[in-house]
Amino acid sequence: MRMLASRCFALAILALISTGVRAQLVIEITRGQENAVPIAIVPFGWDSAGAAPFDIAEVVAADLHRSGRFAPLDRKSMIDRPTTGEEIRFQDWRYLRADFIAVGKLMPDGPDRYAAQFELYNVLNGQRLAGQRLTASTKGLRALSHRIADIIFEQITGIRGAFSTRIAFIAVEGTPPQQEYKLIVADADGENQHVVTRSSDPIMSPAWSPDGQSIAYVSFENKVSAIYVQTLATGERRRVSARAGINGAPAWSPDGKMLALTLSRKDGDVDVYTLDLATQVLTRMTFDPGIDTEPAWSLDGRKLYFSSDRAGGPQIYEVDVDSPRSPRRVTFEGSYNARPRISPDGKLLAVVHLDRGNYRIAVVDLASKAVQVLTQGRQDESPSFAPNGATLIYATQDRGRGVLATVSVDGRVQQTLAAMSGDVREPVWGPFPTR
Amino acid sequence: MRELQRLAMVFGVLAMSAVLTGCPKKPETLPDAGATPIESSTTTSGTTSSSVSGSELSAEQRELEQLRQTGMIIYFDYDRAEIKSEYVPVIAAHAKYLNANSSRTVRLEGHTDERGSREYNIGLGERRAQAVRRALMLQGVADTQITTVSYGEERPAVLGSDETAYARNRRVELVYGR
Numbered sequence: 001m002r003m004l005a006s007r008c009f010a011l012a013i014l015a016l017i018s019t020g021v022r023a024q025l026v027i028e029i030t031r032g033q034e035n036a037v038p039i040a041i042v043p044f045g046w047d048s049a050g051a052a053p054f055d056i057a058e059v060v061a062a063d064l065h066r067s068g069r070f071a072p073l074d075r076k077s078m079i080d081r082p083t084t085g086e087e088i089r090f091q092d093w094r095y096l097r098a099d100f101i102a103v104g105k106l107m108p109d110g111p112d113r114y115a116a117q118f119e120l121y122n123v124l125n126g127q128r129l130a131g132q133r134l135t136a137s138t139k140g141l142r143a144l145s146h147r148i149a150d151i152i153f154e155q156i157t158g159i160r161g162a163f164s165t166r167i168a169f170i171a172v173e174g175t176p177p178q179q180e181y182k183l184i185v186a187d188a189d190g191e192n193q194h195v196v197t198r199s200s201d202p203i204m205s206p207a208w209s210p211d212g213q214s215i216a217y218v219s220f221e222n223k224v225s226a227i228y229v230q231t232l233a234t235g236e237r238r239r240v241s242a243r244a245g246i247n248g249a250p251a252w253s254p255d256g257k258m259l260a261l262t263l264s265r266k267d268g269d270v271d272v273y274t275l276d277l278a279t280q281v282l283t284r285m286t287f288d289p290g291i292d293t294e295p296a297w298s299l300d301g302r303k304l305y306f307s308s309d310r311a312g313g314p315q316i317y318e319v320d321v322d323s324p325r326s327p328r329r330v331t332f333e334g335s336y337n338a339r340p341r342i343s344p345d346g347k348l349l350a351v352v353h354l355d356r357g358n359y360r361i362a363v364v365d366l367a368s369k370a371v372q373v374l375t376q377g378r379q380d381e382s383p384s385f386a387p388n389g390a391t392l393i394y395a396t397q398d399r400g401r402g403v404l405a406t407v408s409v410d411g412r413v414q415q416t417l418a419a420m421s422g423d424v425r426e427p428v429w430g431p432f433p434t435r
Numbered sequence: 436m437r438e439l440q441r442l443a444m445v446f447g448v449l450a451m452s453a454v455l456t457g458c459p460k461k462p463e464t465l466p467d468a469g470a471t472p473i474e475s476s477t478t479t480s481g482t483t484s485s486s487v488s489g490s491e492l493s494a495e496q497r498e499l500e501q502l503r504q505t506g507m508i509i510y511f512d513y514d515r516a517e518i519k520s521e522y523v524p525v526i527a528a529h530a531k532y533l534n535a536n537s538s539r540t541v542r543l544e545g546h547t548d549e550r551g552s553r554e555y556n557i558g559l560g561e562r563r564a565q566a567v568r569r570a571l572m573l574q575g576v577a578d579t580q581i582t583t584v585s586y587g588e589e590r591p592a593v594l595g596s597d598e599t600a601y602a603r604n605r606r607v608e609l610v611y612g613r
Binding site: 270399 | 462549550551552553554555558559561562564565568577583584585586587589590591592593594595596
């Protein structure tokens with residue numbers, strides 16, 4: 001039954017043309033929720049001469065649709081286009097089986113300034129759930145639309161919307177040995193892409209700073225690995241680790257002052273360290289002769305989760321940052337659990353899990369240790385939680401190409417995002433913007 | 436377990452010194468029994484293939500050319516870093532060359548196949564590069580002649596998601612510099 005529903009959603013395809021780079025992302029919902037909430041996002045009115053500068057309702061509807069939790073009504077079925085609450089004839093919308101309706105209008109608000117007035121209603125009882133006036137410049141109208149989608153999502157689901165967030169990922173084009181690697185930042189819907197850095201040598205392991213201002217990543221541009229921190233607004237970057245051997249897997253502490261990272265030093269022993277970004281003080285966190293890597297901080301910054309093959313195949317361990325000599329094993333189910341990422345509520349650990357010969361994304365309940373496999377690919381990797389914890393983004397393969405995909409934390413809603421050319425991988429979801 | 440692996444490697448190296456002959460043979464098949472044999476042209480990929488005739492080369496260049504014929508790439512089994520017996524002569528040849536040319540340096544580039552987590556694979560590629568480094572050092576090559584780097588799965592030799600591609604990507608490439 002669910003498979004049937006997924007087929008129905010598969011027809012929803014949005015071709016999104018990027019502004020910053022040539023690459024395009026196509027979003028395809030491969031599996032949706034059967035009980036997605038029907039909602040009418042009525043095209044916004046335009047209170048001035050000429051054509052409206054932007055189609056807000058289109059972006060709002062696309063956001064809600066992609067979440068998998070909503071089924072926006074087709075515009076063509078809207079016989080009426082109210083722009084304020086007073087104009088809504090609720091029985092018409094009940095007839096169209098919409099549970100909720102959002103209406104609004106856009107108006108000029110000074111030079112290169114617009115105001116959007118919108119309202120959200122429950123169709124069944126006519127109750128007004130939200131009403132707001134937001135302003136933006138022409139360039140800011142897309143972001144304004146995402147904010148409206150956030151408000152609607154939160155009003156109806158009780159979960160903060162993550163439509164105004166950004167993602168970072170690695171894009172690779174070409175065939176070996178001539179490949180180009182790019183670190184790209186985009187809006188959560190794949191729009192508004194910007195190349196942060198590019199190289200003919202590998203770039204990997206992007207990590208957002210907690211304030212969303214900077215990204216740490218690994219680059220092999222000098223033929224050896226080094227970790228860089230780049231400020232997105234200015235493009236300014238600094239090299240924070242270029243020691244002998246591996247410089248890898250950077251992860252920011254919750255306060256943004258430290259990086260956990262992996263080094264192998266001269267002797268080749270792969271271990272996790274912390275690096276104080278202000279003082280450059282390095283502290284060793286793991287001491288096993290095996291591979292210890294892929295650190296992730298607990299929410300309070302007092303623990304690190306990491307992958308280690310000390311007991312054979314990789315498993316997840318945790319260690320107290322203040323007493324790193326006594327690590328504890330966290331995962332026991334399955335022969336391969338790697339690259340841990342903690343959920344925003346601190347209750348789940350997303351991992352790459354070997355599931356009957358396939359690498360898949362799973363979540364481990366830290367209290368019960370129960371493992372739930374969320375994806376169905378052969379080589380799914382790099383899970384990253386949306387800041388609202390409702391969704392994970394990860395990398396998977398589709399017909400031999402690396403693509404990005406999202407899955408709801410319960411595994412029920414899935415969608416893929418694919419670059420039009422080349423491979424995309426290692427997605428990381430950025431933090432909420434400050435409100 | 437790991438100690439056992441290490442011991443096995445040390446024994447392998449000892450065995451290699453015993454077996455060592457002046458004219459090492461190129462390994463003919465890839466790791467993982469049943470895998471497609473690779474042609475010598477692919478074994479030497481990543482190195483500049485020379486069309487220059489032997490007479491125009493210096494003695495050292497001739498030696499290097501001979502090394503290329505022997506093999507510049509060591510292949511590994513899935514999730515393993517032990518040097519397999521068929522590569523013992525290859526390593527011995529490189530050790531001999533480095534010992535004879537002490538100003539030469541070699542860069543060991545460790546790689547994995549694409550399966551599993553990327554940073555874990557960086558660790559695995561490093562382990563492979565270190566295995567080759569130790570094997571060279573056990574045969575007298577100076578630490579200062581060797582550098583290592585792990586690319587994990589980031590620089591595949593070939594694209595593809597089948598065992599043939601995986602086998603060609605699990606490797607350490609020996610890259611010579613000055």
